[in-house]
Structures are given as structure tokens and as C-alpha cells.
Amino acid sequence: MDTILIVGYVASALTTIAFVPQVIRAWKLRETRDLSLAMLVLLGLGVLLWTFYGFWTGSMPIIAANLITFLLVFVLFGLKIRYK
Amino acid sequence: MDTILIVGYVASALTTIAFVPQVIRAWKLRETRDLSLAMLVLLGLGVLLWTFYGFWTGSMPIIAANLITFLLVFVLFGLKIRYK
Numbered sequence: 627m628d629t630i631l632i633v634g635y636v637a638s639a640l641t642t643i644a645f646v647p648q649v650i651r652a653w654k655l656r657e658t659r660d661l662s663l664a665m666l667v668l669l670g671l672g673v674l675l676w677t678f679y680g681f682w683t684g685s686m687p688i689i690a691a692n693l694i695t696f697l698l699v700f701v702l703f704g705l706k707i708r709y710k
Numbered sequence: 711m712d713t714i715l716i717v718g719y720v721a722s723a724l725t726t727i728a729f730v731p732q733v734i735r736a737w738k739l740r741e742t743r744d745l746s747l748a749m750l751v752l753l754g755l756g757v758l759l760w761t762f763y764g765f766w767t768g769s770m771p772i773i774a775a776n777l778i779t780f781l782l783v784f785v786l787f788g789l790k791i792r793y794k
Contacts, residue, residue, distance in 0.1 A: 630766045633759050640756030647748035660744035664731035672724030675717055682714045 638691040645698035652705040661706055670699045722775040729782035736789040745790055754783045 652658050673692040680688030736742050757776040764772030 630763065633766070634763045637756050637759035637763055640752050640759065642756075644749045644752035644756060647752070648746040651746040651749075652744065655744060657744050660736065660739060660741050662732040662735040665728045665735075668724050668728035668731070672721050672726075672728060675721035675724065679714065679718045679721055682717070 635687065638687055642691045642695050642698075645695060645702065649698055649701050649705070652702060652709070656709045658702075658706040658709045661702065663703075663706055666699055666703045666706055670696060670703060673699060719771065722771055726775045726779050726782075729779060729786065733782055733785050733789070736786060736793070740793045742786075742790040742793045745786065747787075747790055750783055750787045750790055754780060754787060757783060 648661075652661065673695045676692040677689055677696060680686070680690075680692060732745075736745065757779045760776040761773055761780060764770070764774075764776060
């Protein structure tokens with residue numbers, strides 16, 4: 627596997643797992659006031675479209691990364707609604 | 711331009727502009743306690759790597775989207791440090 631592809635995979639993994647500590651923080655603090663609802667909605671729609679794009683182009687890494695990100699953003703959205 | 715490409719561009723635009731309302735919120739509230747620093751760091755590194763990936767593969771849309779996202783996340787990082 628060449629360097630460029632590895633960089634792509636690492637980049638993809640980082641932007642996906644980035645939302646894990648945010649979910650943990652919102653869960654622990656039971657506070658989401660400083661999180662922007664608009665950000666969560668736009669991000670959720672964006673990664674959902676990326677997932678469709680991945681399906682259409684048959685790109686498994688794009689599907690996997692964006693589906694996981696979508697689920698994490700969806701959980702954050704739920705926490706945002708619950709702990710205003 | 712075919713539908714798949716349009717979906718890719720819309721997805722890219724959404725995940726980039728998503729951070730604008732978050733920057734506005736942090737700026738207005740002068741509060742970033744609920745934002746995860748780990749998320750900002752991982753996200754910043756991730757989109758920076760995506761930018762390099764874009765340069766290497768010569769993909770202008772990847773460069774543009776991720777460079778803008780990087781700047782927005784960088785501003786959020788600064789606000790997080792300033793308004794703990």
C-alpha cells in the first residue's frame with residue numbers, strides 16, 4: 627500500500643474517531659449547551675450524503691467512515707435534544 | 711455533471727460549513743466547556759491529513775473543503791483554549 631493511500635486511511639480514521647471523545651464528554655457532563663445544533667444537523671446530513679456517495683461509487687472506506695461518523699453525530703444530536 | 715458528483719459536492723459543502731455555526735456559537739457564548747478538546751485536535755489533524763491527501767492526488771475539491779474545515783476547527787481550538 628502506498629503512502630498516499632495510508633495518509634487517506636489515517637485521515638479518514640481520525641475524522642471519524644474524533645467524535646468519540648465528544649460523545650463521551652456530552653454523556654458525562656450531561657451538558658450540550660455549547661454544542662451547536664446547526665453544526666450537528668449539517669454534519670449529520672453531510673456524512674449521510676457521503677455514505678450514499680460511497681455506496682454509489684462502491685467505496686467501502688467512504689461508506690464505513692461516514693456511516694460510523696453519522697451514528698456518532700446522531701447520538702450527539704440525541705444528547706443535544708435531551709440535555710439542552 | 712452527473713448526480714453522484716453533485717451529491718459528493720453537496721456532502722463536501724455540508725461537512726465544511728457545518729463548523730461555521732459552531733464557531734459563531736462559541737464566539738457569542740464565550741463558552742466552550744461542552745466542546746471536547748480531543749475532538750478538536752483529532753479533527754484538526756484529520757482534515758490536515760485530508761488536505762495533504764488532496765494535494766498529492768491533485769484533487770482541488772478535497773483541498774478546498776478540508777483547508778476551510780481546518781481553519782474553522784483551528785479557530786474553535788483557539789476559542790476552546792481561550793474560553794475554558
